[in-house]
Amino acid sequence: MATVYSPQPPPAAALEPPSRPRLFDWLILFAGIGASAYLAKMTGLVMTLPPAIEPNAALQTLLDILPMLLFLPVGVVLCWPIFYATQWVCGRRQSLTMGEWLLGLAWLAALVFTGWCVGKGTGSLPELVTDADFKRHAVTGYVIFMFSMGALALVIWLVGLLGRRRQPWTHTLGLALMIWPAVPLLIVWLGNIKME
Numbered sequence: 623m624a625t626v627y628s629p630q631p632p633p634a635a636a637l638e639p640p641s642r643p644r645l646f647d648w649l650i651l652f653a654g655i656g657a658s659a660y661l662a663k664m665t666g667l668v669m670t671l672p673p674a675i676e677p678n679a680a681l682q683t684l685l686d687i688l689p690m691l692l693f694l695p696v697g698v699v700l701c702w703p704i705f706y707a708t709q710w711v712c713g714r715r716q717s718l719t720m721g722e723w724l725l726g727l728a729w730l731a732a733l734v735f736t737g738w739c740v741g742k743g744t745g746s747l748p749e750l751v752t753d754a755d756f757k758r759h760a761v762t763g764y765v766i767f768m769f770s771m772g773a774l775a776l777v778i779w780l781v782g783l784l785g786r787r788r789q790p791w792t793h794t795l796g797l798a799l800m801i802w803p804a805v806p807l808l809i810v811w812l813g814n815i816k817m818e
Contacts, residue, residue: 642791646708650701657697661736662690664743667761670816685815691806695768695799699725699732705792719789720778725796728771735764754818761817768803775800 643651667689671677677685702725706718718726738760741747750756775797782789810817 643705644708644712647705650704651698654698654701655694657700658694659690659697661696661739662693664739665689665693665761666742666757667692668818669810670818672814672816684809688806688809688815692803692810693764695728695802696732696735698795698799699728700736702726702729702792702796705795709790709792714790716790719793721775721782721789721793721796724771724774724778724800725792728796728800731767735760758817765803765807768800769807771800772804
């Protein structure tokens with residue numbers, strides 16, 4: 623009598639996405655944060671208080687770090703393909719989650735924004751796209767884009783609370799990166815701080 627061969631399903635652990643970053647991912651994450659700080663400096667964005675308020679040392683320090691806090695996600699978002707590639711190499715078979723699709727969309731925008739920052743910082747762009755008006759429009763565009771991405775990320779997070787599917791760590795990272803700019807923007811708005 624012939625036996626019928628039935629393939630064994632892969633173990634459940636092989637189908638689950640990586641639940642936490644590995645050492646290499648942490649190193650890339652920190653490199654992305656460093657790139658964010660450098661890109662924030664290249665934008666030349668300066669935060670100022672209204673003339674009626676005289677900043678003390680603590681307020682001046684906050685004003686100095688606000689541009690970096692605002693642009694913090696940019697360098698990390700640029701590393702998104704590396705994060706996904708390391709998961710794929712380590713055996714990930716799950717398709718992209720909604721949070722990762724959002725992160726991929728932000729990656730495309732971050733490429734354009736990074737190109738502008740690098741071009742502005744190196745002086746290789748024409749004056750038309752590096753003057754104060756264009757910088758103001760570029761920063762405003764960044765703010766609007768991040769607010770809309772943050773709102774989408776918040777909706778995805780809330781919907782995800784209802785689901786039971788285990789998500790990879792990059793899903794949660796993507797949502798956090800999209801929501802984060804709301805914090806420095808809230809400080810800017812509440813403090814009546816001008817971005818120049």
